[in-house]
Structures are given as structure tokens and as C-alpha cells.
Amino acid sequence: MSTAVVTFPGSNCDRDCALALREGLGAPAARAWHKDHELPPGTTSVILPGGFSYGDYLRCGAMAALSPIMAAVKRFADAGGPVLGICNGFQILCEARLLPGALLRNHDGLFHCEDAELEVSAGGAGMLMCFDRRQRITLPIAHGEGNYTADAATLDRLESEGRVAFRYVARDAQGNGAVNGAQRGIAGILGGPAGNVVGLMPHPERRSGAHLHGADGLVLLRGLVAAGQRPGEVRP
Amino acid sequence: MRARVIVRLKPAVLDPQGEAVERALRGLGFSGVKNVRVGKLVELEVAGDAGLVKAELAAMADKLLANPVIEDYQVEVAG
Amino acid sequence: MRARVIVRLKPAVLDPQGEAVERALRGLGFSGVKNVRVGKLVELEVAGDAGLVKAELAAMADKLLANPVIEDYQVEVAG
Amino acid sequence: MSAATGSTLARLQDTDLSAVEHARDMGLDDAEYQRAQQVLGRVPNKVELGCFAAMWSEHCSYKSSRVHLRRLPTTGPRVLVGPGENAGVVDVGEGWAVAFKVESHNHPSYIEPYQGAATGVGGILRDVFTMGARPIAAMNLLRFGRPEHPKTAALLAGVVKGIGGYGNCFGVPTVYSSTDFDARYDGNILVNAFALGVLRADAIWKGTASGVGNPVMYVGAKTGRDGIHGATMASDSFSEGEEQERPTVQVGDPFKEKLLMEACMELFAAAPEQGGLLVGIQDMGAAGLTSSCFEMASRAGSGVRIDLDRVPTREQSMSAYELMLSESQERMLLVAKRGCEDAVRAIFSTWDLDCVTIGTVTDDGMVRLVKGGVEVAVLPARELADDAPRYERPFAAPPASPAPAPTWSSIEIGARAHVCSPALAPKSWIYRRYDREVGAGTLLDGSNAAAALVRIPHTQRAVAMALCCVGRWCSADPREGARRALIEGVLRTSCVGALPIGATDCLNYGNPRVPEVMGSLVEGIEGIREACLALDVPVVSGNVSLYNSTDERAIHPTPAVGVVGLVEDFAKALARPARAGDTMAVIGWPPAGPTLDLGRVRRLGELLRAMRLEGESLEAQPVMEGGLVSTLVELARRFGGGLFASLPSWGDAASTLHSEEAVAAAVVLPPERLQEAHQRARVADVPFEVLGALGGHHFVVAAEGAPLFEWATEALFADLEAVIPRIVRGERA
């Protein structure tokens, strides 16, 4: 039973995620390589880490979405397995259509590396089981393309189905994320047959211990690991 | 055969890059500028006859070059 | 008037994006693809008559849209 | 240099320029050309001339600075590799070491700010991972022209974007940045990039080509016609290919470099049971294949034979000259053990990288270049790599040009204008463009601390770092300015609890043929030397960037110094955040003349370090550029609220606020530890004076019991944060 951290050639937060799992939670982490056709044996949850999967040329995550490992991740997700996409991982999940919508360039055209205050909009269940609904947490963002967008119908559906996972607390006059323009302030969403696929722009692995300015991120990673270990929900 | 695929953000999608360029152009004194949109131009060589090539280019765009959630594309084959 | 400025890396300049796209397309089975280059397409509206507009677009490209050290550009005015 | 090989070589006579003129075109002067001819015992052909010109260029040979650079102290108990390799290496304990270096990319960044800065970062990262070290931190020092100069906005935006674009994608956190604006950099901006990596102390790789018969392999990106002596090649009588404009600036591919780094890390660790696969490795930086071939052979006392037809290219029909001098990025040259080629290739192919055997190591001390089956150049490795001409250029005492002290209508107005000046205003806008946390090891970064602090993975250890130089001080006094660059780095790293263990320097100066410029360079080196000796900090690597001048108008002398410090247990160096009610004190000596006393600096550093590790100092910041008022504002900003400070009894209020001649630091202490801290200072015989406390929403400065001024912090912080964005937008101050 372990969390598979997928390494695309340009992933650069894969080691950080593995470290947070091991040091922060004492949970095992296994590495999955982008060219693999199967997840490692014993995988109970999956992380698509941040970075620049294939250089982020063309569109962030576009090429990664087509890599062999993503077919395996898709099968795992379709069977209800918990999958967490962080930053570039979120972009990959959208490009692979495992989550709806897309991430555009930030509205000011700039890369932002800073702390973001978030509201957990869908706490209490699944991977977000360790959060209270409406709980506020702080996680850092580091992205140039985190401007979440989808058509109005999709956004309405996300909201009505309770699939907005995280929102930026700071919004502009239109209600969009002040930092990057994300529609309706969306920082992360849920998908998959059982809300088992989560994508978010902020980096939980960077807040996984007191020496890293806080441990809010561990709460999410703990939820991910636990969601994969629920009896009766063991994946293929 | 030389071909190109033009990829544009859909009209309904906000184009932050286009807005930034517009602002910068105005700042430089080009005051008559409006509705700036920035797209991508993928130029490539493909083997095969024109008809087939067009279909192949469309397939490339569908699979990789454009994201239908936010983008439209257009293929052109030279001569 | 609708116009466009196409900005391309000069032929001798490395285009990492083009290379990455080429590799990805080949990986998807489009084996006949070669010499992929990715450029920028700036589309905009400008006021004025065609002749003047062309000169203005060139000025925009010189000043902002392209860096002559590594890029070439081409301006087109619609109809 | 036998007649036989000579006869197969292409002759120069087939062109219409004489060899001397060719040489001049390439940047060799007549005496240098004569020397080249003597070395060969014959007339060099154009490929050979190109190699001479590149190897004997200022950039590769340090011909103007070498005799002076030798004066820098470069040894110490922790130094594992000093200057001479791709990066210096310093022992940090528990079997770990760090490799670091700083390098300039000034001119390319002026021409193409994004790519110039990006490839500057790429180059220094390669220097570091070539040593076997995985990069864990990057810093930069940027100097732009005055904010209102028409080019400054675009240069600033482009350079910052380029640094972020490369570092963020590569996956190295950019943890410290120093940025300033000054008319002296109007046409000559500075972009200095620093990188630091971690490696096992017993697994250091060097650029050496030893072992006759071992294969020489080329890895990474394909070679194009990038950066082939842009200026001198304008007339282009050397091109055998089609006539076309050559890009003088390279485009970087951070993604490819990431792959290259990962593949190299695998290569370094491969096959330990048989002693590894690799003999030596070097990046292809300036002068590309030329410098890597000659330097690797020269270091080993060997030769190499290179088949240029096997070099992977991305352009058609490249000439031998072009192949040798291309500066295409993201390439490395390595020498593998014979018989290990397949294993090496397998590693690179995992990462989708080209890896080709292009030659072999020989024993005759010659670099032989073969193209189309014939030798097109035969040159002695050592003479080109190590026997470049050295110049003792005449130097004259540089004129001291202290900047005139600004005059203000009141202390308050003066202080406010001062702290909101571009040099002193916070650089948050810039820092936000950099991923400062990738790697999950950034404990502190320069946006919010006196120095950055980055964990050594898998250990409790951490390295602190800062990159410093105030050009204005160096114009006023080149030696003192350089001393202070090192002093600032030492004090900053001490503020976060680190013991300074090594330094790297990037000497940015004007035209060395101008005696006064040469004089300021010599003085600068002397200043770094004095400070290094007094503070026990060896220089382990560095870079020299000359000719930063336009029309005889040179930049401020700018010897940027990167100081690296060590913390053995980072838990001790991390303090709780400052909060309202915490005490503020100033430790150290009042202004005592323009030459800072190094003995005092040393004692202050020791005290700062002890106070931090003992949990007494929660925040600390040296009083340097901008004086005490700017230090206090910085502390308020980090705290995020107000403070009350009663000025120390240093003299009149204005000079106490602004003087840059104190050896002192301001610290924030938990009130319950005040006594202990005070005692510690007394034992150390360092002056200690309580200034006041943090709290409230006003920044209040008082002198002799009476308030001098009082600023609402909300407005103050807003003013401070607005300075850089205004420059980026190109708005007048």
C-alpha cells in the first residue's frame, strides 16, 4: 500500500511530494515513471506533482496528458482510486479530461510565488476528510498558468454538485481569484466517479512541517493516503 | 509539404496576453489599437498529398495542438 | 481594420517549443512530421488606411512585438 | 607539430585576408598573433586561429586579471575544490559538500533580456551540476540603469522573467536577489547569477580527459550557429554555409537542461561497484566545444582527437570553425571509461537526450580536429588552455568619486524619500516572479530575511547565502566597497545563525585598458582579499566581467560577492515569528569613519550568530546600505506592523539615521531573553543598546525622548511596495 508519485521528465516537485509523505506522514511513496504503462504494484493513491512535465511547451500539461502512465492513472481514477494533481498535476488532469475546465495564463501575465489563503469549500469527505467545510488554510502557489476557466454551465455544475474544493479568499470585483484571475476564485476542484480526483494549484507538500512555515498541506496529503486505505475501496 | 495550424483562444475566453500587449502598445502611443488577441502559429512539414494532409493536421490539432475547452484551430496547407 | 503580425524565431535560432511539439507529434504516430516551428500570431484592430496601417504595424513589431536579435516578423492587413 | 600533419591542414592563403588581419578580426592583437605562430611553429589556419582567439580571449583566459586574482585567499580546512574548476566545493560535514559559483551574463541580457538572463541561469546551473552537485539554490544580483531611462522598464521585466522562466522550470529555488538602479548602468546592465548544489564530499567530478583510448562523448542539445563571435563575424568571410545573419544571443531550453541534470546525476551514481562509468565531465559554456576540449585535455596532460562530423547539429553544413565556436546551450562534453559507452548512452536515452562518441583521448598533448576524414586543426592543448598571454596592465589610482549627500528639507521627508528609493525599497515584486520553494528545502529566503537559508536534503544542516555589492561605495573607494561586499555577506549570513565558510565573486568592471579602471579592479581584489583574510572566508570560485562600458563611460566598479554560511542544526536557526511586544536593540559600534573595522565586523558576526542559535535573536539585519532607518523599516516590514525606536546615542539624528559607516545590526528579541542577550554582548565586548519595541500600527522614531516622526505603517508599506511595480510600468517616480 503506497502512494505513487508520477515523475514526468520535467516534474520538479516529485521528490518534494515523496519527502512530505515520508517525513511528514511516515507514509510510503513509490515512484511511477511517465513511460510506464502501469502504476507500481500496491498503489493505493496517486500524486501528479508540480513542475513543467514536458517543458510546458505548447500548453501546460498537454503533452503529459498523452503519456503512457496517464492511461493507467485514468483507469485507476475511473475505478474510484484517489488521485491528487498539484499545480502542473492539476493542469495535466484538466488536459487529460479527468477534470473539467482549463488553466489559462494568469490574468496579469506574471508568475506568482506567494502564500495564498484558501477556503476549503468541500471539506469533510473523501480526500478532504480531514478538513472542515469552510476551514481556512494557507498554502503557497507558484505558477504562471493557474487562471482556472470553464464555461458558465460547467462552473454552475461544479458549484451545485459541491465540486469546488478550494477557493482563493482574496477575490477581485468580479469574484475571480485576485492573484491569477481564476473564475469564481476556484483554486481546486473535485472530479472522478466518487469525487476521488482532486486538482489544485497551491502546493500542499510545501507546507508539510514546522520548518516549512506550516503544516496545512499535510492535512490534504493525510486525507489522500487515508482515502486510499479505506477498507472495501482497494483499487485494482 | 509546408503546412500551418493556427490556434486561437475562443472568442469567449479572456486573453490576458492579448490584453497585456494591447496595454503596452497603447502605452507606446499606438492609440488606435483594439481587440488584440494573441494566438499560436505551428508551422511544419508533412508528407502526403494535400487532401490527406489536411485531415492529418486536423487530427494533430484535435489530439495535441489545441485544447477544445478553450481554443479553436484552423489548418492551412501551402500551395 | 483587422490586421495580424506574425512573429517567428529566426531560422537559425533554436526553437525548443517546436522541437518538443515535433517529438510529441511523432510520439502520437504522426511520423511524417518535420521541421516544426512555433510562432506567435498577434491579431488586432487598427484604425487608418491600409498603407499607413502597415507601417504602423511594422513599428509596433519593431518596438514591442518582436526582438530583431532573435525574431523575424511579417505584417498582414485583411482585405 | 610535424610537417606531415601540417601539410594536410587547410591553408589560410585561400582567403583574401592576411592571417594577421584574420587574427585581429577575431580579437587577437598582433603580439598575440605572433605568439600563436610561435606556439605552432607555423601559420595557423582559420580554425586554429579561432581556437586561439577563443582560448586567449579575456573571457576564457583572464589575461588582464589573472596576475591579480592570484592574490585572493583560496584555501582553508573546508575547501575541497578552489578556483580553476567549474565551481568551487566546500565541505559542510556529515560527508556532504556544496559546490557554488557566480557568473555574469551582462551583455547578452542587455540585447535580449529574457533569453540573456535565462541562459545566464542555465550556464551557472551547468557549472554546478557538472561537479556532481544537484542544484538546490540560486541567487542573482541585478543592476539596471536609472528607473526613468527609457530602456529600464523593459530590461527589468525581461531579465526577471528570464531568470524565473529558466530557474522555475529547471526546478531550482531562486532564494535571494539584489537589485539596484543607477545611471552608471544605463547602457551596461549587470546580470550576475549564482547557483549552489549539494554533493557527497567524496564524489566530486572534474573536467579532465585522462586515460588514453577513452571515448570523448557529447551529450545534450544539438549544435547550431548560436553566438559565434557575433561582432567579429559580421563580415563573415569564414562561413562555408549560406550567408545569413547569426544570432548573437542563444535561446535556452530549461526543460532540456533539467533532463541533462537528471541524466548526469544518474551517470555520476552509476556502476559504483566498478568505480563508475565516467572519467571527467565539463559543460560547454563560453567558447563551447573549444574550451571544453582544450581545458579537459590540458588538465589531464593528455590530448584528444575529435571527429567533428559526429557532432550532432541542428543546422546544415556547419563548418569546423562554427562547430568549435558555437555557444549553443545545454551541452556537455564527457570522457567515459573505455567499454562503458553503451551504459552511458542508455542513461541519456532514458532522458531522451543525444549522446554520441565524438572522439578519443590521446597521449600526445594535442587537440586534433578531424572533418571529412582530414585533420583540420592540430593544436597543443596546454599552450592554448594555460599559456595565454598575461597582462600586467598599467593601472592608476582610481579617482574617488563619493556620491554627493542628498539634501532634504526635513529629517522626516529625507528619511521617507530615502527608504522609498528604488535601491532600498523592498523587492517583493521581483521575488514573486521566482519559485522560491521548489525543492521543499527553503527555510528562509531573501524576500523576508537577511539571508536565504536552504536545507541540505536528508540532513539537519542548512546553508545560508547572500549576494552583495553596493556599486556607489566602490566608486567612492574601490577597495572599501569591495571589502564591504564581503562584509555584508558575512553579516547577513551570520544574522540567520550561519558560520560563513566560503565565498564566490563576480568582478564587474569597465575597460581594463583604461588605467583607472584597471586600478579599481586591482583595488577591488585587494579589498576582497583583506576582508577574506580577516574573516576567514576563502574564495573558491568566481568570474570576471570586463568591458562593461560605453563610450569610455564605465559602470560603478561592482565586485559582487556571494557568501555561503553553514548551520549545523537548522532547527536552532529558525526563530518564532516576531510579534508585538518584542524588544528591539542595536548591537555594534557607531559610525567611525568610512573604513569599516574588520575586527569589529568579526566580533559582531560571532555575536549575531550566537544570539540567533541561542534563540535570542528573532530577526536581525545589518546596518549597511541606507543606514539605520532603512534597517528599521525592513524589520517593521518583516514583522508586518509598527514599532517604536528611540535612536541610539550615535550623534545627531540625521546622521544616526542615514550613516553607512557603522559596524552594527538591529535585532528583535523576545523580552524575556533581553537580559541574557545583553550579557552575551557585554561578555563579547560589543556595544548593545535597546532601541524600543515592536507593536502598533505606526513606525515611530524618537531621539532623546522626543518623537522625530511617526508614519502609519499601512501607508508606509503601500508606498514601499509600489516602488518597483512603478518602475516596471515605466512610470516616472
Ligand SMILES: Nc1ncnc2c1ncn2[C@@H]1O[C@H](COP(=O)(O)OP(=O)(O)O)[C@@H](O)[C@H]1O
Ligand atoms: N574573480 C574570481 N575569483 C575567483 N575565482 C575566479 C574568478 N574568476 C574566475 N575564477 C575561476 O577561474 C575559472 C574559470 O572561470 P570561468 O571562465 O568563468 O569558467 P567557465 O568556463 O565556467 O565560464 C573558474 O574555476 C573560476 O572559478
Ligand SMILES: [Mg+2]
Ligand atoms: Mg564552466
